[in-house]
Amino acid sequence: MTRARRPRPAAEGPPPAKAESRDRLRRVLFLVPYAVRHPGIPVKELARRCGVTEKELLDDLDFLLGVGCPPFAPDDFLDLYVEGDRVFVALHQSFSRPPRFTEGEAAALAAAARALGGEGVERAVQALRESVPRDRRDSFDELAGRIYAGSPPARGSVLGRIQRAIAERRALRLVYYTASRQAEGERVVRPYTLASRLGHWYLWGHDHKRGQAVAFRVDRIRECALTDERFDPPADPDLPSRLFSEPSGEPVRVRLGPGALAWARERPGVRILQEGPRGGVVEVAGVDDAWATRFALSFSGDAEVVAPASARRHFAEAVRRALERY
Amino acid sequence: MQKAQRLLDLAALLLRAPEPVSWREIQEQFREDYGGSEEAAIRKFERDKAELLELGIPVRYLAGDEDLAAGYLVDKDDFYLPDLRLPPEDLALLYLAGSAALAGGAFPYARDLMHAMSKLSFAARAAGASEVAAATAQRLSRGPEEQEARPAVAGWLEQLSHAVAARKRVQLTYAGAERREVTTREVEPYGLYQKGGAWFLVGHCLLRKALRTFHLGRVRSLTVNGAAPRTPDFPSRKDFSLAEHATREPWEYRNHAPLTCKVRLDPPVPPETVASFGPRARVREQDGSTLVELTATNGAALVRHVLSLDRAEILAPRPLRDEARSVLARLARKVSA
Numbered sequence: 001m002t003r004a005r006r007p008r009p010a011a012e013g014p015p016p017a018k019a020e021s022r023d024r025l026r027r028v029l030f031l032v033p034y035a036v037r038h039p040g041i042p043v044k045e046l047a048r049r050c051g052v053t054e055k056e057l058l059d060d061l062d063f064l065l066g067v068g069c070p071p072f073a074p075d076d077f078l079d080l081y082v083e084g085d086r087v088f089v090a091l092h093q094s095f096s097r098p099p100r101f102t103e104g105e106a107a108a109l110a111a112a113a114r115a116l117g118g119e120g121v122e123r124a125v126q127a128l129r130e131s132v133p134r135d136r137r138d139s140f141d142e143l144a145g146r147i148y149a150g151s152p153p154a155r156g157s158v159l160g161r162i163q164r165a166i167a168e169r170r171a172l173r174l175v176y177y178t179a180s181r182q183a184e185g186e187r188v189v190r191p192y193t194l195a196s197r198l199g200h201w202y203l204w205g206h207d208h209k210r211g212q213a214v215a216f217r218v219d220r221i222r223e224c225a226l227t228d229e230r231f232d233p234p235a236d237p238d239l240p241s242r243l244f245s246e247p248s249g250e251p252v253r254v255r256l257g258p259g260a261l262a263w264a265r266e267r268p269g270v271r272i273l274q275e276g277p278r279g280g281v282v283e284v285a286g287v288d289d290a291w292a293t294r295f296a297l298s299f300s301g302d303a304e305v306v307a308p309a310s311a312r313r314h315f316a317e318a319v320r321r322a323l324e325r326y
Numbered sequence: 327m328q329k330a331q332r333l334l335d336l337a338a339l340l341l342r343a344p345e346p347v348s349w350r351e352i353q354e355q356f357r358e359d360y361g362g363s364e365e366a367a368i369r370k371f372e373r374d375k376a377e378l379l380e381l382g383i384p385v386r387y388l389a390g391d392e393d394l395a396a397g398y399l400v401d402k403d404d405f406y407l408p409d410l411r412l413p414p415e416d417l418a419l420l421y422l423a424g425s426a427a428l429a430g431g432a433f434p435y436a437r438d439l440m441h442a443m444s445k446l447s448f449a450a451r452a453a454g455a456s457e458v459a460a461a462t463a464q465r466l467s468r469g470p471e472e473q474e475a476r477p478a479v480a481g482w483l484e485q486l487s488h489a490v491a492a493r494k495r496v497q498l499t500y501a502g503a504e505r506r507e508v509t510t511r512e513v514e515p516y517g518l519y520q521k522g523g524a525w526f527l528v529g530h531c532l533l534r535k536a537l538r539t540f541h542l543g544r545v546r547s548l549t550v551n552g553a554a555p556r557t558p559d560f561p562s563r564k565d566f567s568l569a570e571h572a573t574r575e576p577w578e579y580r581n582h583a584p585l586t587c588k589v590r591l592d593p594p595v596p597p598e599t600v601a602s603f604g605p606r607a608r609v610r611e612q613d614g615s616t617l618v619e620l621t622a623t624n625g626a627a628l629v630r631h632v633l634s635l636d637r638a639e640i641l642a643p644r645p646l647r648d649e650a651r652s653v654l655a656r657l658a659r660k661v662s663a
Contacts (some may be wrong), residue, residue, distance in 0.1 A: 099382030105442035108435035112427035120416035164415035195466035199523035298634035326651035
């Protein structure tokens, strides 16, 4: 057993940078109560929880050994030790729970929540506000008004129900619009989680009909109802690491004028192949022909799909059909 | 003693004390730290108090009365994170939203958000299902490598978060999209918003003397005014609504006098197509089609948007309809050539 207790160590080396030292303080204010609540938690897991490497965590623990309370008698120090690979902290009367949310923490979480939306979002934001120290609630209000993380998908109640189904592990019955078939259909889905990609929210869950887990774009869900079917979500390691399968097929190529190129380069996933005073050609992987057409037409007449042949045909056909409307 | 340690020791002392701790006693316990001249010691203690508050530890001074000596304390009710008492679906919302935001790779106050997510497990009873879902959300929201590599934007966001909170002026070099020239701007940052997966800074640009929006992907360098970090450089703008600014659609940018426009969408109409016209569009059904009426101050942008949609056409006004037709006619000649 390597039980350690030592008097407050003298500062070694140069003091850490200000931001770094603040970050450490915030971390240990969480770490101590967490370790108290989970006696014998493995170093590795505690490090993951705190978002640091194991080495950084051990440094934090070292730092904590020197923390005490005047008059600094042996019993005034934090009772903390690492045994094998496990961390033990005796119940500490001062740091039994972490401090309230700072206004920055609460405002960041509120902004993220508002971008996701749902029935309970303002209730959740209100609860966050109340978990900020009283003196800082005005600052929270101000700060929360200075971050806008995106407009939530249009129909709030759909999201509210999805969130509830995830929390209660209940299957959902959906009416879903499938873009490739341009049709609506009913699905029964076990909702595992929501995920966000490139500004869109997706429900990821097991689709009974297809017998596998797939992604549903939330803004294409027309109706959504909880069923009485309960389920156990798959264990963490069984879940994949990607929302969509690897991009397959030939990437599409779009020729753009100089004005359009300046805008296109900021779009995620766009790779510039050729660039000159008269514009250039970009490539996008993992998208279908319809996506390429929409992308090119969003630049008005300043872009055209050039490859592959099927995408070029799709584009030409869309232009012809649209022109007929006028 | 290192400051970090002093701050924690001080917090531990004040949390454990059954009654307010007098300044004399604090000085006594931290002799090396609050020694020297009285004035310097008090200033140092006040700075420490401010830092503790920033960490979420509010230290109060209590004036004494007959029963109680005057001194400092940490009000325990105002210190310990309370249970949020939220129904499970609201907790799921917080977990999912926070995890997905972190996984996106770039989010303002990302560090704060990380700490908030850690603390959440203390503020929630029975968060089990939500926590598993959140871990998955975090993984699934992470994109393929080429889309993940946005370290520059994440860095700008981190710096700008502090500037926005403290109301400090920033200087940035910025590559404009259309002019394609790089300019150096002084900006009073009002807020940060995300649209279509990209982050924007909005603020008062001292070069253009007007409200301007900056795409963070076009920022080439950035510095925050480091002088007097706790004193704001500009007053708070109560008349400015970030949400309103952020939900402006491109056809609502002010380029010309307002035009009333009509767009027809033929079935099947995906829900997200209707939503793409924004919160101010008036939508109704007519003869099996969906009619969208809206006010545009930048007609060219509306033409671009409608062209990118399937089974959509501009009905009015005439000039915009003509413009859409001429764009399509030009493209049709190009693709058949």
